Amino acid sequence: MADISIRNADPADVSRVRDVIRLAYANWADRLPDLPDVSGGVEDEIAAGRVWVATEGRGIVGCLIGGVDDGVWHVANVAVAPDQAGKGCGSALMQHAVELARRAGVGQMALATHVDMARNVVMYERLGWEVSKRDGNRIMMHRDTDA
Numbered sequence: 001m002a003d004i005s006i007r008n009a010d011p012a013d014v015s016r017v018r019d020v021i022r023l024a025y026a027n028w029a030d031r032l033p034d035l036p037d038v039s040g041g042v043e044d045e046i047a048a049g050r051v052w053v054a055t056e057g058r059g060i061v062g063c064l065i066g067g068v069d070d071g072v073w074h075v076a077n078v079a080v081a082p083d084q085a086g087k088g089c090g091s092a093l094m095q096h097a098v099e100l101a102r103r104a105g106v107g108q109m110a111l112a113t114h115v116d117m118a119r120n121v122v123m124y125e126r127l128g129w130e131v132s133k134r135d136g137n138r139i140m141m142h143r144d145t146d147a
Contacts, residue, residue: 004089006096009051009063014043016060017051024079045076052096054080054089062089064097073101073145075111094127101145110142 009017021042045051045065054062062080066073075097080089101109111129113120115137124141125131133140 004054004056004061004092006052006054006064006092008049009046009053011043011046013051013053013060014046017042017046017053017063020060020063020081021077021079023082026082050076052093052100054093056084056089062093064093066097066100068101068104068106071106071108073097073104073106073109075109090123091127094124098143098145107145108142109145110140112138112140115139 042051042065048067050065050067052064053060054064060081061084063077064075065077066075068074075094078090078093078097080093098109109129110132111124113124115134121131121139121141127143129141129143131139132142
C-alpha cells in the first residue's frame with residue numbers, strides 16, 4: 001500500500017469512518033444476523049480517543065477502534081474499504097494496534113471475530129494472533145505484545 005498513514009480520528013471523521021465500516025461489513029450484514037452493530041458508538045469512541053484512521057491520498061481507507069480495558073488492549077473493530085482489501089491496510093492497522101499496546105505498557109491483546117469470517121482468522125494468525133476460545137459464533141483471539 002503506497003503512502004498509507006495512520007492518525008487519531010477526529011470528530012470530522014465520523015461520517016467517513018461509519019462509511020468505511022458499513023462498506024467493509026456490507027457482505028456480512030445480511031448473512032450474519034448475530035453480527036453486532038459494528039458502527040454503533042463511533043462518535044463516542046472518537047471522542048474517547050479510541051479510533052485511528054488509515055489515510056491514503058484520497059482520504060480515509062480504513063479504521064481501527066480499540067484501547068486498554070482491564071489491562072488488556074482490546075481490538076474492537078478493524079475495517080478496510082473494500083477497494084483497498086488485500087493491499088496491506090488491515091495489516092498496517094493491526095500493527096499500529098500492537099504499537100499502541102506496547103506504548104501503553106500492555107503485554108496482552110485480545111479481539112473477537114465471527115466464526116464465518118474465516119479469512120479474518122487467517123489474517124490475524126499470520127499477524128501473530130492465536131485462537132484462545134470459541135463461544136458459539138464468536139472466536140476469541142489473543143497475542144502478546146512483547147512489550
